[in-house]
Amino acid sequence: MKTMIVRGIPLAMQQDGWWLNSAERETADRSDTGRHQRRQRDLTRAAMLGLLIALGDALVWQVVPGLSLAVLGAAVFLVGLGLAWPRLSARTRVTAGAGAMLSLLPLVELVQPLSVLVALAGLSAVAAVLAGVQRADLMRAALRLWWIAPTQTVTDSVQSVRALQHVSPRGIDLRALAMGWALPGLATLIFGALLAGANPVLDRVLIQITTWEVPAPDMWRLWFWTFLGAAIWPVLVAYRMRERLRYRRPARATVVRPGLINAQSVARSLVAFNALFAVQTGMDVLYLYGDVALPEGISPASYAHRGAYPLLATALLAGLFAVLARPHLGARPVVRMLMMLWLAQTLALVFASVWRLDLYVDTFGLTRLRLAAYIWMDVVAVGLGITAQQVWQDRPTGWMTTRCAILGAVVLYACTIVNFDNLVAQHNLTRNVPEDRKMLCELSEAAMPAITRLTGMHASAFCDRYYFHPTLFQPDDWREWGFRNWRVRRSLAAIANQGAAE
Incomplete structure (x- = not known):
């Protein structure tokens, strides 16, 4: 018996079995649609990037920094907010707007290194908000942005180059296109040359066109555009960095091992520190606040000036030791009270430092450095108060560092607005x-x-x-x-x- 083989699928079966590949076809259609939408969004962001680079060139290039920096920062924020608008709640939009305004106000007041730093830090936090980071992770996300954003820019640039390499002109016959334009192009060049030889005016125009020199691009300006684009692009695609900005390391069990800082060494150190600081506090009471005369050869001004800055450094080291020693205080009330007593004496040293500096300024005048010392002595005093509250209430270290960081940020922000030279x-x-x-x-x-x-x-x-x-x-x-x-x-x-x- 002879066997007949039918190659392919019969037409009737193809028509009746349309349902066999419908799911796959719908999946492919959805994939193509999503890819097309992503491409359209990327093209929109690329167009916005080009416009912002052009705006930055007009506002900042070869211009003394001023209001233009704040305007450029506001424009970048508004474009980033517009692109992220559908994914943000109303509260998040208001928060991002308020944060951007507070970040850019110091630039309106005066463009200086501190105001630029405040603006960059504030806009980093705003970019994290646009990415969808929650308030609890905002500070860490703003810090991570400084190394995640350049990586995102480089990654997107590489992917764009690869996508361009794989673009093929589908549906276009290049050979037919070349053959269709070969005759018109060649004939036009020949007739143009003949007409130019017969027409001196046209000949002069062609000579001017052919001898026209394209000006060489300014390399520094190109680098400026590159840097500006790299800084702006992460704000336009902030949502792509959301997961990396919110990344948290897995919690690990903390094992306290015997070392240089342990329960015994902390207790003994606190006893020695309290005794040593008590000597300094007693001498300050006698010579600064009392009427006891200083030894011969030591003037009140020299006593005040010599002790102001070393005592400030002592207070900073004392705060650091308190943070490191807190896990070893344990449940022993005596050690905890020794720590509180030592922090109180350290705070008294800071007040003595302020008093010393005040005496010296009354004698020799105010300078920028002395004014900065006033500010940081007050910051250290408040920081020691926060540390004492942490120890007394047995708060975690993160509680203290968060509040100290907020304190430092508020003080730095205020310093961008105050006119210190006028005060001096x-x-x-x-x-x-x-x-x-x-x-x-x-x-x-x-x-x-x-x-x-x-x-x-x-x-x-x-x-x-x-x-x-x-x-x-x-x-x-x-x-x-x-x-x-x-x-x-x-x-x-x-x-x-x-x-x-x-």
Whole structure:
């Protein structure tokens, strides 16, 4: 018997068995649709990136930093917020907007390294909010963003290059295309050459076109565009970094092993520290707060100046030791009370440091460094109070570090707004202290109104004997405008008008 083999699937079976591959076809269609939508979103983000780079070039390139930085930061945030808008709740949108505004305000006041740092840190936290990170993980996510964002930029760039390499012109016959344009192109060139030989005007135009030199690109400007694009792109694709920003290491059991810091060494150290600090506290009570005369050869000013900064360093080390020793306090009330007593004595040393610095400033005047010492002594005092509360209530270390970090962030933010040079000039020119004109002349333009108002002389005349003197900056356009500079120019104009009226 002869066997007949039918190759392929009969047409009737193909028509009746349409349901066999419908699921696979729907899955493939959905996959193609999702891929097309992702491609469209990426093209939209690439277009937004190009527009923001062009805006940054117009606002920042070869312009003295001013209001333009804040405008660029606001534009980047608004585009990132618009792209992430559907995935965010109303509360998250308001939070991100408030955070961006607070981050950019120091740049409006004055563009300086500290205000730039505050803006970058604040916008990093805002980018983490746009990525969908919860408030509990926001600080850690903002720190992770500094190394995750460059990785995301490089990864997306590599994937874009690979995607372009695999793009093929489907449905286009390249041979037919070349054959279709070969004759028109070649004939047009021949006739154009003949007409140019017969027409001197057309010949001159063609010569100018062929001899036109394309200007070489500015390499520094290209690097600026590259850096700007790398910094902006993570904000536009913040959602892609969400899982890595929220990543947490698995909890590990903490095993306390006997070492240099243990229960016995902590208890003995606290006894020795309390005794040593009691000696210093007693001498401060006698020489700083009492009327006991200092030994011969030691003036009150030298005693105050010599002890201010070392005691501040001592307080910082004491706080660090308290953090390291807290797990070893155990349930022994005596050791815990010794720790609280030592922290109280450390806090007393900080107050003594402030008192010493105050005596020295009353004698020799205020400087930027002494003003910074005032601020950090107060910060250390509050930090020691937080540490004491942690020890007393047996709080975890993360509780203390979070509050200390918030304290430091608030103080740094406030420092971007306060006009310290004006405070230094006003203090020294209104107190009975030796006039350090050289130090005053090395201050910024922010000290010019105080110098002009309190000395009756313009800053340039007041500092005519010195090489350094405050110089008033005049912005060329709105991009270089700054709120503090505007206040200085307005104050000087008011002083000049008042002098002319008198």
